[in-house]
Amino acid sequence: MKHTLSVLLQNKPGALSRVTGLFSGRGFNIESLCVAETLDPKVSSMTLVTRGNDAIIEQVTKQLHKLIDVIKVTDISEGEYVEREMVVIRVQAEANTRAEVLRVIDIFRGKVVDVSPTSYAVEITGPESKIKAVIDLLRPIGIKEVVRTGTIAMARAPKK
Amino acid sequence: MSKITGAQAFVQCLQEEGVDTIFGFPGGVIIDLYDELANSSIKNLLVRHEQGAVHAADGYARASGKTGVALLTSGPGATNGVTGIATAYMDSIPVVVFTGQVPRALIGNDAFQEVDIVGITRPCTKHNYLVSDPEDLVPTIREAFYLASSGRPGPVLVDLPKDIIGSLVDFPEKEEIRMRTYQPHVEPHPGQIVKACQAIVEAERPVFYVGGGVILSNSSEELTALAEKTQIPVTMTLMGLGAFPGTNPLSTGMLGMHGSYASNMMVAKSDLLIAVGARFDDRITGRLDKFAPDAKVIHIDIDPTSISKNVEVDIPIVSDCKHALTAMNAWFNSYKEIDSLSEKYQPWRSQVKEWDTKHPLSYKEEGDIIKPQYVIETINRLTGGDAIISTEVGQNQMWAAQFYKFNKPRHWLSSGGLGTMGFGLPAAIGAKMAFPDATVIDIAGDGSIQMNIQELATAKQYNTPVKVAILNNNYLGMVRQWQELFYDKRYAGTVMEVTPDFVALAKAYGAAGLRAKTKSEVEPVIKEALAINDKVVIMDFAIKREECVFPMVPAGGATTEMLLV
Numbered sequence: 016m017k018h019t020l021s022v023l024l025q026n027k028p029g030a031l032s033r034v035t036g037l038f039s040g041r042g043f044n045i046e047s048l049c050v051a052e053t054l055d056p057k058v059s060s061m062t063l064v065t066r067g068n069d070a071i072i073e074q075v076t077k078q079l080h081k082l083i084d085v086i087k088v089t090d091i092s093e094g095e096y097v098e099r100e101m102v103v104i105r106v107q108a109e110a111n112t113r114a115e116v117l118r119v120i121d122i123f124r125g126k127v128v129d130v131s132p133t134s135y136a137v138e139i140t141g142p143e144s145k146i147k148a149v150i151d152l153l154r155p156i157g158i159k160e161v162v163r164t165g166t167i168a169m170a171r172a173p174k175k
Numbered sequence: 176m177s178k179i180t181g182a183q184a185f186v187q188c189l190q191e192e193g194v195d196t197i198f199g200f201p202g203g204v205i206i207d208l209y210d211e212l213a214n215s216s217i218k219n220l221l222v223r224h225e226q227g228a229v230h231a232a233d234g235y236a237r238a239s240g241k242t243g244v245a246l247l248t249s250g251p252g253a254t255n256g257v258t259g260i261a262t263a264y265m266d267s268i269p270v271v272v273f274t275g276q277v278p279r280a281l282i283g284n285d286a287f288q289e290v291d292i293v294g295i296t297r298p299c300t301k302h303n304y305l306v307s308d309p310e311d312l313v314p315t316i317r318e319a320f321y322l323a324s325s326g327r328p329g330p331v332l333v334d335l336p337k338d339i340i341g342s343l344v345d346f347p348e349k350e351e352i353r354m355r356t357y358q359p360h361v362e363p364h365p366g367q368i369v370k371a372c373q374a375i376v377e378a379e380r381p382v383f384y385v386g387g388g389v390i391l392s393n394s395s396e397e398l399t400a401l402a403e404k405t406q407i408p409v410t411m412t413l414m415g416l417g418a419f420p421g422t423n424p425l426s427t428g429m430l431g432m433h434g435s436y437a438s439n440m441m442v443a444k445s446d447l448l449i450a451v452g453a454r455f456d457d458r459i460t461g462r463l464d465k466f467a468p469d470a471k472v473i474h475i476d477i478d479p480t481s482i483s484k485n486v487e488v489d490i491p492i493v494s495d496c497k498h499a500l501t502a503m504n505a506w507f508n509s510y511k512e513i514d515s516l517s518e519k520y521q522p523w524r525s526q527v528k529e530w531d532t533k534h535p536l537s538y539k540e541e542g543d544i545i546k547p548q549y550v551i552e553t554i555n556r557l558t559g560g561d562a563i564i565s566t567e568v569g570q571n572q573m574w575a576a577q578f579y580k581f582n583k584p585r586h587w588l589s590s591g592g593l594g595t596m597g598f599g600l601p602a603a604i605g606a607k608m609a610f611p612d613a614t615v616i617d618i619a620g621d622g623s624i625q626m627n628i629q630e631l632a633t634a635k636q637y638n639t640p641v642k643v644a645i646l647n648n649n650y651l652g653m654v655r656q657w658q659e660l661f662y663d664k665r666y667a668g669t670v671m672e673v674t675p676d677f678v679a680l681a682k683a684y685g686a687a688g689l690r691a692k693t694k695s696e697v698e699p700v701i702k703e704a705l706a707i708n709d710k711v712v713i714m715d716f717a718i719k720r721e722e723c724v725f726p727m728v729p730a731g732g733a734t735t736e737m738l739l740v
């Protein structure tokens with residue numbers, strides 16, 4: 016099972032490597048990891064996507080919490096949440112495919128961020144499934160390079 | 176506020192924490208600290224290898240309950256300490272290790288004796304710090320001591336760049352340490368305590384399975400009271416020895432790979448396993464699906480990660496053992512039918528007794544050949560079970576664990592989790608520094624004693640007359656045992672073809688050297704050693720070479736399938 020964890024941690028040197036070291040040292044896997052400062056510059060927020068059965072996720076959560084630099088760990092995939100990832104794809108765009116590329120990224124509400132005589136770099140944002148779909152569609156046209164941010168996620172506010 | 180140097184602040188911090196003894200080895204970047212320590216009342220032992228410094232600080236901490244302190248220089252000094260740090264980490268021992276670091280301006284430049292010790296020790300410390308601002312020095316040292324000794328204890332490393340030590344800093348008043356990110360869960364949930372006590376009342380075949388957490392939390396008295404009140408049998412892990420009196424009729428001794436037959440059988444057949452400060456290590460559980468298959472599990476532990484890590488727990492109690500046991504004692508104090516409860520368990524206790532009678536811990540006598548178990552038994556008898564025993568790792572450790580009957584906590588110092596050969600001698604020196612009048616004996620093998628034998632010089636220099644009993648079989652005995660049992664006696668790499676003459680070596684180090692080659696010489700040698708109190712004594716026992724530790728649960732096997740004597 017895929018789980019998306021939201022981790023608040025002290026914005027200190029080495030804090031990130033404590034988290035990644037924990038995963039490699041204990042054989043947990045990281046599918047993606049995204050980290051940046053919060054409004055409070057002393058605190059970083061991390062979105063971490065991992066995979067495992069309930070027992071493993073319980074250990075992951077507890078072990079993260081045990082790290083002295085970690086403030087809070089939430090498995091946000093236990094409830095409703097929004098997730099977003101951004102991808103920048105450099106796709107082959109010669110005379111015969113330029114229009115097709117534009118059509119595809121238009122469907123996905125993406126935009127062109129760089130142009131060359133033979134390629135477009137396009138930017139698309141969305142949940143992981145959307146990113147996968149656009150890559151699948153562009154692949155036959157010819158993808159030269161892909162850069163992804165990894166997932167960030169936020170729990171949805173209570174509806175009531 | 177007038178400023179003081181970093182080195183002065185370092186020493187003042189140690190004094191503030193009540194540190195009276197530290198273990199270390201100097202180097203270029205920490206000369207200022209040594210200089211300042213020389214002006215203080217703190218005893219500063221010069222070890223002969225940094226691994227010894229950390230083990231000695233660890234032994235001091237295990238024996239006394241206070242936080243041990245080691246001081247190492249940068250680079251190789253720091254890396255030599257890593258095994259000691261990992262040893263303390265695996266056994267949750269409160270140790271603060273200070274390492275020198277190159278000046279801040281040189282960090283990252285591959286400077287002479289520079290190493291990223293904070294990076295290296297990240298996975299084997301509870302927490303670690305590189306002090307990068309002079310004003311952080313004092314708060315960081317205070318936080319390090321707080322972290323090392325609170326919650327689930329463990330080693331904390333503080334890396335001190337040379338220019339920080341030399342700079343001027345404030346020394347603010349000490350305030351209570353509050354950390355937003357670290358709040359150990361000390362008090363048990365009252366509802367869980369009630370659930371646990373009710374489960375005990377409902378059980379037919381309950382067992383206490385007790386680990387090092389009881390010793391670390393100083394709750395032997397509370398545990399003993401609860402076990403005696405309820406008349407539930409008790410088994411201990413290697414780390415838990417001494418948490419409950421080994422001579423108490425309710426004790427079945429150690430469980431696990433080299434545990435007693437009764438301990439392993441009773442855990443396997445129990446219907447309620449009450450784990451107190453233990454962590455279901457693989458050496459305890461053996462094959463997991465065959466481990467206590469019918470038992471409901473209560474688990475008291477201060478570290479939530481220990482709970483349901485290896486074995487699923489039915490009633491978790493995240494708490495300091497002392498608080499949880501006190502609450503359970505209170506519950507049973509007001510429980511009216513306590514006598515009938517004890518009576519209800521009578522058939523179970525008889526069954527346990529029967530297992531114990533069927534296969535007690537034993538060994539075969541072989542004329543005048545020295546059996547290692549006999550050596551331990553004799554040491555136990557002649558010291559009245561009162562000595563502080565440290566061990567190396569391997570057969571020596573297991574025989575000591577099996578045949579020395581520990582009646583008190585903090586008398587058993589052994590590297591359980593990491594299994595570090597070379598631990599025993601420096602740990603004994605540390606314990607002797609904490610308790611100068613105690614009899615401190617390192618039970619060693621001829622292999623492992625050589626891993627830190629240089630510390631004999633430390634013991635001589637600081638007049639810490641520990642005793643070393645070498646169970647000498649010219650083998651790396653435990654691995655040899657596995658080779659005998661599972662590798663068709665192919666003794667690859669385990670034959671110590673050259674072993675020093677330990678009696679002559681003792682003399683070279685200014686120690687007394689005694690040797691026993693036959694069983695009848697064992698008792699006189701031990702008596703003579705116990706009578707020598709002004710110098711280190713090495714006893715060299717030429718034991719039966721191919722003796723095995725039994726019972727033995729082959730690795731990965733079910734704990735009920737033991738190889739017996």
